[in-house]
Amino acid sequence: MNKLKNITYAIVDIETTGGNARGSRMTEIAIVIHDGEKIIDRWESLINPEQHIPLAIFALTGIDNELVADAPVFGDIAQKVFDMLDGRIFVAHNVNFDYSFIRHQLEEQGYKWTARKLCTVRLSRKIRPGFRSYSLGKLCDSLAIPISNRHRAGGDAEATAILFSSLLQWDTEGALDDMLKKAAPDQRLPPNLAPEDFKALPQHPGVYYFMNQYGKVIYVGKAINLKKRVASHFTGHNINKQRQHFLKEIYHITFEVCATELMALLLECTEIKKLWPAYNRALKRFEPKFGLFKYEAQNGYLYLAVGKLKKHCQCIQVFNMEYDGVQVLRQLMVNFELDHRMCTFGATEIPYASRGCADQPELPEVEKHNAQVELAVDHLLEQQPTFVIVDKGRTPEERSYVWVEQGNFYAMGYLDEYTQLESMEDIRSSLQRYPGNHYMMQLINAYIAKYPRKVTYVNDCQKAVVLPELTGDSDEESLILF
Template sequence: MQSQLFAIIDVETTGGGIAGNRITEICIALLKNGEVVDKYSTLVNPERDIPQYITALTGIDNDMVSDAPRFFEVAEKIEEFTKDAIFVAHNVSFDYNVIRGEFRLIGQHYNRKKLCTVRLSRKLIPGMLSYSLGRLCNTINIPHLNRHRAEGDVDATVILFQRLLSLDKDFSTISSFLNPRSKQATLPPHLPAEQIDELPEEAGIYLFKNQKHQVIYAGKAKNIKKRVLSHFYDKKTKEYQLGQETHFIDFERTGNELLALLVESEHIRNYYPKFNRAQKWPATTYQIISYENQRGITQLALGKTKAHRDSVSTFYNRAEATEKLEEICETFKLCPRFCSLQSSTEKCSHYRIKNCEGICEGSENVADYNLKVQAAIKSLDENQPTFAIQGKGRNQDEIAFALVTEGQYKGFGFFSRSEAICNIEDYEPFLKLQQASYHTHAIIRSYLKKNGDRNVVYFEKPKKLTNHRLKKLSTYKETTETENIFSHWNLG
């Protein structure tokens, strides 16, 4: 290791993510036996405008690089200069991936072993408040002149790396970092490897947190450790930026994927994480609402909203809501016109529903009609199912469950296999209450569609059976009624 060649590298760029981030300046210092043996530095024409905020940070503007060589003109020099060296940089993933991206643009492959002085510093100089190059140099008295220029940053990194070499006299730490099986080469610069070692290889959720312990990403996985590591192997700009801001990882075991999905949804709703896109925005819901018109007739209609509020019934796609409205209109002999199924102000003329008893033309008593509407509303409420989905717990002696009461997701929990769970009230001591949403509805509905009634325990309504007798549905497609429950259970 004494005679190993190290290339200490820094690049300045046009900014932005890895994709499309072009080099404006590069400096490489070759280190051998602890001493600098050669150095190469040049401005690079990025072949695009340099944003003003980058110029304000680095001092490099469009005029400075207008006559500089383009990357393809210096690529051979960079390739030869670093050919036998280990690629070293402060936050190495950034510089390494930007240079690889430049080589990729000219149809060439660039591959080197690499070392990160941020991660090495965290290991060999523990306890620092910050491991950014500027603050670390200030703390341990390393001169850092001409900051945010490639040569100035390389000169400071060279001295830092020399210090690190002196602290790792037998090269055991550096050798472990260079081991292709080591996580150190792929982990974000600020994330201790010990946190990865503590992750379980089980189902659950994980939370990426920034330096202030704020949740910046929430995810779910069948195997938490495997999924977390996959983020760091991914070279997309979003994943790279996520890694750069991650300082801590928390996790929660759920025992099975259904609960992982539900808990993930809750965390996204609570924390609104920066890097989560899905589930952050309220989805459109369609609600069957009732109101009284000028004639005193109780009308039904579909309302479209992104907020959950009181209504007769709530659905999560328009076709499902319309289908349910048509069903109760036909079943209870309501008028399509007063169910908003047609816009005509004349006598109803629905293409399928023909059993209106004349409210639209004044031949049916308003009071009698309104009683039918109330019966229809009551039927919607009574058809809301109550059930628990049971599944694998966090250990062999535990059962996990998600609970839906009268069509509304209530939450999840765990109980010991030795517990006697015979009715709906028996779940309550173990229940962790959660808020129902479009997303929890979609998760549970998808589970039922995929798995049928497997592991699902149904309960009769308390007002019908005072002893809350358990009722197990024998098959998923035993009756049309069963299919309707799966199709239309909602969060009304």
């Protein structure tokens, strides 16, 4: 039973024109005042939303444009709503939905209002665990709570009030008191997320996964502190439609601890590329647009060309700007005396190197030309560094490794201190292979610019290697010695 004194609760339900407060409006509101023992007041009203009510909303609630035509607009009842809510605990089933609408529309009318929130979905999960569904209708059916006028504010608010009274009677462990504590983390969590998933998060670097009710990953993120970063998703008063839908879809969280922020960043990139989660958008924009390609034409000659990247097309090197690719190809053409007629410079109509050249000599021998092209490509690849980054591991007994092969991210992983390493090839073959991309190399290059002594450039993979002891400080530089 609730032990908190002199506290009253405003149990609220609303009907709306849509699913988010920024683009939708309320069409009905009901408020039931509860003193912790019984209902002491109730009020409800239709609201003219001053916008069209979609047919799907009418089918669900029975509220249409005609029904609210003569109803007050929200500005007419804002003072009444504020007076009933002010100074009380705000209670609702899936509380953040109702709270976001009311707070937003009160702010539009000039009322500065915030309240401590209590979600009856979360309270029900704590006091009466084990039900398959905690939607208001199914929960009331399971608990034999009468509910009439379903999907109307008055009927749902009345049923929530009866549910709330029952939960107070069943609360023998003080769950309500715990949830009302100012710092109670459960109050910030999405309504469908199991609290134990959040509690299991460590305060270490890593990658976290938000999953929907079917176990499908809908978002992947990286963190220096997993618990702190995940909690930040659930704080603040953001009424954006995408965020509201996002929070509703989160049912589970899983995670993987990483030794360093760099390892977390790289793992995040690979997981987004593999899973392509619905709510990850930022990293999808970091792919380069152009590449340097090599191909053999029907005449038998090898051609080099700068062009736009397409999915599943292999290229020699990628570029953010077409100009950068043109400069690389032009330098190869000059250094290796490649025939300009077999070099295509991006979108220009006339090959860059042939402008102003009136004389067109005979084509070179196929074998000689192709050998020069292969030599140029090999030289370009050799200029791309192969190196390994060594840093601390997830435990004092292991180390983390990031392997870059000819300028491309190749592999990463962890090896414990008891692993016998006879050569650099032993390290390379022991790590997990991952597909890389241009953005991941940007991350790696930024890291090695900051910590150059953590990097060893590899010229001969058969050389013996001696690894020094690493301290627990990830910022302290280390060195691989040969």
